[in-house]
Amino acid sequence: MTISVGDKLPDTTLIKPTENGPEKVQSSDFFAGRKVALFSVPGAFTPTCSAKHLPSFEDHAAELKARGVDEIACTAVNDPFVMGAWKDTTGAKEVTMLSDGNGDFARELGLTMDGSGFGLGQRGQRFSMLVEDGVVKQLNVEQPGDYSVSSxxxxxxxM
Structure with missing residues (x-):
């Protein structure tokens, strides 16, 4: 079943790339007590993700934070080393990367996609959500191949 507005996020382990190496983060802890703008990309370094999706959140970080967002985070079914390299390569400073390497978070959300036709395997769909204290307040899921409502x-x- 797909997560909906008003639902609490599932509690899964994500991995945050840091200067000291990968750091496990429980989603229940990460989202507790604050407002987070979360977006998901099918894959780091992929064309739309790199040229549009990540830059949209990086470029509008100040506006989001002015409207009460405490943190902006990106998740993808990639390992933490790829997520860290993508952050470094793009120069992203305002977005926290959260690796969903095994796809557990995407599966629990009910927001997976089959990218096998492109050699990607099972991935998370492209979406964005506004989460307050672990509860989904906005949810914007893209149709396959689209990029508009998750920006x-x-x-x-x-908002």
Whole structure:
């Protein structure tokens, strides 16, 4: 079943790349007591993710934070080393990367996709959500191949 507005996020382990190496993060702890703008990409270094999705949140970070967002986070079914390298390569400073290497978080959300036709295997769908204290307040899931409703610009219009 797909997560909906008003639902509490599942409690899974994500991995945050840090300067000291990968750090396990429980999703229940990460989202507790604060407002997080979360977006998911099918894969780090993929064209739309790198050229549009990540930059939209990086470029609009100040506006999101001015509207009460405590943290902006990106998740993908990639390992933490790839997520860290993607952050470094793009120069992203405002977005926290959260690796969902095994796809557990995406599966628990009910937001997986089959990218086997592109050699990607099972991945998380492209989406964005606004989460307050672990509860989904906004949810914007893209149709396959689209990029519009999961952008930071769209999220800002909803706030």
């Amino acid at each position: 930071a610009e769209h999220m800002l219009e909803q």
